[in-house]
Amino acid sequence: MHQPVVLQNCRLVFPDFIAPGSLRLNRGRIEQVRLDVAAADGDAEVVDCAGDFVGPGFVDIHNHGAAGVDFIDGDIEGIESALAWHQRQGSTSVLATLLTHPPDMIEAAIHRHLEGEKGAEIPANFAGIHIEGPYLNPVKKGMHREDWMHDPLPAEYQSWVRAGEGRVRILTAAPERDGSLEMYAWLRSKGIVGSFGHTTMTWERAQLAAAAGASHFVHVNNAMEWPTRATNAEGWMQTHARGIGSFLSTDVFTGEIIGDGWHVTPELVRVLVSAKGLDRIALVSDASPLTGLAPGNYTVATVDVELRPGRLCMIADGSGLASSVCSLLDIVRNLVRWGFPLLSAWRMASWSPARIAGWSDRGILQVNSRADLVRLDSQLALKGVWQGGKPVART
Known part of the structure; x- marks a missing residue:
């Protein structure tokens, strides 16, 4: 009973x-x-x-795994382990985020998640899929393998969405890629969030992508460009908005912040939140498969990674960060420690990401949620x- x-x-x-x-x-x-x-x-x-x-459980719309398991290549047992790790930390809705891989591996990963969900073999905090790549810019590759990147192909991304049976919620690409505008328009027609990431886009290209249907930025400040200055044809210095300028100046755009203290400094978190407002910022973990593991040397998606004390995760050659190793709860605590009200941090970890992903029954305390x-x-x-x-x- x-x-x-x-x-x-x-x-x-x-x-x-x-x-x-x-x-x-x-x-x-x-x-x-x-x-x-x-x-x-x-x-x-x-x-x-x-x-x-x-309060409402945390909604993590950008999360690659935990406990040594990567959502892109983990088996069902591994997916269960990674989701359960985050669930125990209060993330009751997780978009399993798939790192750049060959197209058939991305589709196979989607099938495994749905198989686990249908068989009740994975926790109920599995909320869908976020595909990050392979339509990215190699100049801003981060942890993504350059040789697996390419322009958007309708046969690929449409096949992934069909395989997802409504569970693909976000697809991230660099809007300067040929075919990206057509992809964003198609995604919007299917109710899927078209997102920017790992990009060198101009302000003008961002506006074209917004008109096509794109609306979201992954990990703002990371793997994208701040406004730059260059000498124009008249010989004086001119400032160009680039990606971050586009994010800050365009009302429709929402964005993610990885609040681990490494990806975005506390003072810059305050700048971004002040500029965009609480409803247009989602705190995310961007959790690495190494989340929950001890410091040491590891390999993630064929890339050598060093997990250092202080929860700093670096590409082993020193070229950049390699995701975070925090839970979303860790990030909420960080923001409070940096002076944000608990109410604001909780909102950006629940209500705001739920609305960005298109859910009305998550991230809020109300009847029927x-x-x-x-x-x-x-x-x-x-x-x-x-x-x-x-x-x-x-x-």
Whole structure:
């Protein structure tokens, strides 16, 4: 017999305010939200949250894996392990993000995730697929293999979307690639977010891509260009907006911030959030498969990587960063430590990414939303996670 659950004596975290209250959970959804601390109905299991913060589970729309497992090549057991690691840290919705690989490997990875989901072999925090590459610019390759990059091919990306059966939510490309504008238009027609990343695009190209249907920037500040200055034909220095200038100046664009302290400095996080607002910024982990592992030397997607103390993950030759090794909870804590209100950090880790990905029933405490929840105490220590109204085991 199914029994409702009431979480009482909570400090409920909404997008715009925090207030004392209680939640009634039933059949995987939030059945009731009360702005008081009243006792539960007699038919429910009662959980006293002792005045802790209870808010929507974190929504991570850019995440490559954890616990030594890469979503691009992990088997179903490995995918389960990586998703479970993030679920235990409060990420109750994860877009499994597929790094640049040959097209058949990308499609095979999509099939494995759907097979695991249909067989209930992977956790319910699997929320879909984010394809990052192979339509990127080698000049800004980062961790992506240059020899696997190429221009968008309709037969490829349309096949991936068909294989995903509605689960492909974001596709990231460099808009300067031939065929990208046509791809963005097709993605928009299918309700998929067309995204920019690993790009040297100009402001003009960004505007064309926006008109075609692109709307999102992955890991703002990383693998893209800030405004540059160059001597024009008249002989004086002129500033060109480039990618970051396009992001800051175009209302339709949303973007991600990797708040690990390495990819974007705390002061720059403040600049970006101030410029765009909380609703247009999604905090993301961009978690490496090395997330949760000890420092050492590893290989990720054929690239040698050094995981250093202090959770700094570098390409072994020193050429750049190699994703983060943080959970989204770590990043929320970082922002609070840097002076952001908890409410703002939680919003950018839940409500905002959910809206960017196109979900209305995640990332918010409201009746009929998914009962995916996180409980933190006043020191932001994790005290509980609920997925679909059921507590997630901590070990």
